[in-house]
Amino acid sequence: MAANKPRTSSFSRNVAVAPTSQVPGLKHGPNGTVFLSSGIADLDKILGGGFCLGSLVIIMEDPEAPHHMLLLRNFMSQGLVHKQPLFYASPAKEPRGFLGTLPNPVSSKDDKSRERDTEQEKNLRIAWQYKKYFEDQNLDSQKDGKVEYCNDFDLRRPLDRHALSGQCIDCVSLQDSPNLATLYDRCSTFLAQIPRFDGNITSAGRISIQSFSAPQCHFSEKEWDMLSFIRSLKSLVRSSNAVAVMTFPPTLVSPTVLKRWQHLADTLLSVRAVPDEDKDLAKLLTGYQDMLGLLNVHKVARINTQVPVILEATTYSMKLHKRRSLVLECLNQAPVDGSSGTSYATSGSCSVSSKTGALDF
Amino acid sequence: MMSSNSANNLLDEALGFNDECGGGGGGLLLLIEDRVETSGAFILHHLIKRRLSSPNRPNDVVVFLSFAHPFSHYDRILRKMGCNLGVQKENKRFVYYDMLNLNYPDGEKGAEDLLLSVYGKIQKTVELCSSREGYKNSTIMIDDISLMEVALCGSSNLVLDFLHYCYSLATQFDCLVIILNHEDVYSTVDVPSPLLQMEYLANIVIKAEPLATGLATDVHGQLTVLNKGICQGSGCSKSKIRNFHFRVKENCVEYFYPGSRT
Numbered sequence A: 001m002a003a004n005k006p007r008t009s010s011f012s013r014n015v016a017v018a019p020t021s022q023v024p025g026l027k028h029g030p031n032g033t034v035f036l037s038s039g040i041a042d043l044d045k046i047l048g049g050g051f052c053l054g055s056l057v058i059i060m061e062d063p064e065a066p067h068h069m070l071l072l073r074n075f076m077s078q079g080l081v082h083k084q085p086l087f088y089a090s091p092a093k094e095p096r097g098f099l100g101t102l103p104n105p106v107s108s109k110d111d112k113s114r115e116r117d118t119e120q121e122k123n124l125r126i127a128w129q130y131k132k133y134f135e136d137q138n139l140d141s142q143k144d145g146k147v148e149y150c151n152d153f154d155l156r157r158p159l160d161r162h163a164l165s166g167q168c169i170d171c172v173s174l175q176d177s178p179n180l181a182t183l184y185d186r187c188s189t190f191l192a193q194i195p196r197f198d199g200n201i202t203s204a205g206r207i208s209i210q211s212f213s214a215p216q217c218h219f220s221e222k223e224w225d226m227l228s229f230i231r232s233l234k235s236l237v238r239s240s241n242a243v244a245v246m247t248f249p250p251t252l253v254s255p256t257v258l259k260r261w262q263h264l265a266d267t268l269l270s271v272r273a274v275p276d277e278d279k280d281l282a283k284l285l286t287g288y289q290d291m292l293g294l295l296n297v298h299k300v301a302r303i304n305t306q307v308p309v310i311l312e313a314t315t316y317s318m319k320l321h322k323r324r325s326l327v328l329e330c331l332n333q334a335p336v337d338g339s340s341g342t343s344y345a346t347s348g349s350c351s352v353s354s355k356t357g358a359l360d361f
Numbered sequence B: 001m002m003s004s005n006s007a008n009n010l011l012d013e014a015l016g017f018n019d020e021c022g023g024g025g026g027g028l029l030l031l032i033e034d035r036v037e038t039s040g041a042f043i044l045h046h047l048i049k050r051r052l053s054s055p056n057r058p059n060d061v062v063v064f065l066s067f068a069h070p071f072s073h074y075d076r077i078l079r080k081m082g083c084n085l086g087v088q089k090e091n092k093r094f095v096y097y098d099m100l101n102l103n104y105p106d107g108e109k110g111a112e113d114l115l116l117s118v119y120g121k122i123q124k125t126v127e128l129c130s131s132r133e134g135y136k137n138s139t140i141m142i143d144d145i146s147l148m149e150v151a152l153c154g155s156s157n158l159v160l161d162f163l164h165y166c167y168s169l170a171t172q173f174d175c176l177v178i179i180l181n182h183e184d185v186y187s188t189v190d191v192p193s194p195l196l197q198m199e200y201l202a203n204i205v206i207k208a209e210p211l212a213t214g215l216a217t218d219v220h221g222q223l224t225v226l227n228k229g230i231c232q233g234s235g236c237s238k239s240k241i242r243n244f245h246f247r248v249k250e251n252c253v254e255y256f257y258p259g260s261r262t
Helices: A042-048 A067-081 A096-099 A110-120 A122-134 A178-190 A223-238 A255-264 A277-286 B011-017 B039-055 B071-080 B085-092 B106-131 B145-151 B154-172 B193-201
Strands: A026-028 A033-038 A056-060 A086-090 A103-105 A153-158 A168-173 A204-211 A244-246 A265-274 A291-299 A314-323 A325-329 B026-033 B062-066 B095-100 B138-143 B175-182 B204-210 B221-228 B239-248 B253-256
Touching: A026 A110, A026 B253, A042 A204, A042 A325, A056 A067, A056 A255, A056 A291, A056 B193, A067 A103, A067 A153, A067 A204, A067 A265, A086 A096, A086 A178, A096 A168, A110 A153, A110 A223, A110 A314, A122 A265, A153 A325, A168 A178, A178 A204, A178 A223, A178 B071, A223 A244, A223 A255, A223 B145, A255 B175, B011 B039, B011 B221, B011 B253, B026 B154, B026 B193, B039 B062, B039 B071, B039 B138, B039 B175, B062 B071, B062 B106, B062 B175, B071 B085, B085 B095, B106 B154, B138 B145, B138 B154, B145 B154, B145 B175, B154 B175, B154 B193, B175 B193
Parallel strands: A056 A244, A056 A265, A086 A168, A086 A204, A204 A244, B026 B175, B026 B204, B062 B095, B062 B138, B138 B175
Antiparallel strands: A026 A033, A103 A153, A265 A291, A291 A314, A314 A325, B204 B221, B221 B239, B239 B253
């Protein structure tokens, strides 16, 4: 394509050929990047579109709560809904069992009945007409079978059988891998099957590795081997149309290896449990009782650009909307009671501040 | 397009790089340190452009060892800054070594051999370049050293050896060696860390850190530049420390003293 032609001027623009039909589940981002959805609409918005193809997303787990599984589930389900090949590795003996816990997209029955109502109840037509301005793009009902970029997943309902059948799903148990070289080979084989064209991107793959340095894995003591694997995986993913999401427990690796791990990540997230019955936190934050946990965004992928992403807030609460879908909300400070004394430091930074409770509003 | 007449920014002043003095060549090691919160990669991009855009040195070469990103990443970034790496690559002025996919299954011996072969290539390139007419300086850049350590399975001795070789090459052929490393990786290490050795060896150390108050959209962080001074015939110039803030944009970086904007 254009890359092989000699450039005549140093300012020639490399105009990429835009695909005539949009590939479902993928969308173009800035600087020639392509995004796929994390499966959580709020997270896509926070990250500026979703996960960037070619990037490595690392999620630091909280040993006290399995919230990282929620993120993984949505990520994997979204891939299956979009018929994207999926690779899943976990320390469990039977990783395939996890597929049974993946959530199903929210049924559109609710939305469809709402549409019928608009026709029937004409005296409410004005109200419904205004409603369309409030509905998010993603919540637009599936008219004409249009595939949404990010689905709303119902965590109470398992994924339909038909979504799993006929799909390219590769499951690997980390216990089975005698060394990381075999795991690397499996990933490499998986990625090789995703077609790659210089022009349009027609499909994308998802790699999901859960609890990478968990004690059940034979290699959990071999820190340099693990780092080497992550580096190699990152290079593999970078040169293919895929996104890799890896979770690991940060408390199980040494501090210096943890820092190297964090530097290796393109996008770095962490999840934290919210303690039950914490009176101080309940006073500090609104909606505390509904919170499952907290999500921190430490780093956002910067591919093909040098400009850092500075988010307005880096800590979000994880809640269940209508008890079924995962949503992320900014933390809102509760009205401060005049009689109470000090509160937590509100300008918590993720750098040199040594204060605990780094909640960043 | 940047020319030698354009005003130097705070970073260039702190580095002592200006074309009158030959652009700061002569066997220098420049160490860039950054952290997870604040990446120092933009300094590398700035220096690539500086070294390739100077009209006084049309034959100088930038040798770039990348462990972090593929060529397309740097190409896009530098293009927005007005520097076409593709053309420079074709003209053999930008020599890019892709080290992303190198694996060392044979253990330390295999790693050492591979490292020697890489060094051999760099040496040949620099030697060839130095024999050309009008040669002033070459630049060797490594992005980044901590990934080089990971690629060599944690053998920091091999990495330090490699740096020593590059440094001696730099002294011999009047090169500038620029390396990027991560300060926070070594801050928890008890034993004298490889980073300390690199800081000792370096003539200039640039630290990119977040502000003490955290992240902000107007100010992306602060730079601390320690320039140990250049020893020339008549004596040594004193080392200087400068601190200023920066804001990274797509096509340039703004540097300014705290509380002021250029």
